[in-house]
Amino acid sequence: MGSFEFLENQLKELINADLLRQPITIDSPQRPVVTVDGVEKVLFCSNNYLNLASDRRIVDSVKATVEKYGFGSAASRLITGTMTHHKQLEEQFASFFKKQSALFFPSGWTANEAVLTAIPQSNDIILLDKLDHASIIDAAKASKAAFRTFRGDDLSKLERLLALPDHDRKFIVTESVFSMDGNCADLKRLVELKNKYDAILIVDEAHAVGCMGDTGAGLAQALGLTDQIDIIIAPLGKAFAANGAVVASEKTVTDYLINKARPFIYTTSPSPATCSAALTALDIVRTEPARRQKLQENTNYLHDKFNKIGLNTLNSTTHIIPVVIGDAKTAVDISKQLFDKDLIVLAIRPPTVARGTSRLRISVQSDHTMAQLDALANTLEDICKTAMV
């Protein structure tokens, strides 16, 4: 028997540095109030922004699909795992994003992996915002192309990289709303730069889709830029509260991914029930803008409260509100104290965020009540005063 002592030693190092991660277990449906070990707690770190995770219409559509089609798709998409549900989902999301075509992947992780490992070629370069999600960074590392990073709040380095004559094609990849900082990418300027330097712009709308834009198509829609984005990546595990991700673009891109993207080709296709959940969520997202308005109201309310208290929320303007604490231990301590007061806010620590910027990542939901938002702000104020943050 081999020994796993080498892993144990690394885990001990994590414990000593207050960096060990352990999931808590939720034993109720996902909604603003959940139960943990039978105790009700208000959830402030879920991506269930529009509170669709336990929506009755989604549950009913999933039940109906399972009754009629069973659960498993039992094959990869190119064998016999493509069912009418996948086609329907792809058609509807292509039209939602006003693109020629869309392709459905089992997760946002595999969508980013597929796009960046298949499309950029060996003489190309991928330019990543430093705040981009791990799935984008790892995909760029695995790609045949070179990659460099730039700062989204100072695009001069990006422009210098774009001006270099060394590569055949340049791909700019950004999130629209950054998952750990809650700030928005400067999509308008990125579009200007991509046009000036003839680059390809890829935008991951994971935290904006459903939440922003007239019909919920994301930040690009809110800014009137959808037609300028070459490839939109829309993970559906967050506001859509389903699973999987859509890649929306030109038909050539879809056809190429179908033929060349290994994370698409060599994996079991998502269950038709997952497609039904996403399609029902799409109907709700399109037709119930009041959810987005309520999310925005709650967001503004909490930002105001935090500003008055003097918390450091970086440049967030959105429903993702980081409260920067600094060291990992204090962040974990504050998270534990909030938990004891029945408020769930997790501490985000390195390597997810830079050393010295450990934070509480608060995410707002459309159905949080004012009383719940007040409870969070007041409790956090008391705890931070005592912890001298």
Ligand SMILES: Cc1ncc(COP(=O)(O)O)c(C=O)c1O
């Ligand atoms: C910006 C971004 N892209 C991609 C992903 C991955 O999506 P999924 O959870 O569907 O794999 C996430 C979230 O985890 C994310 O925040």
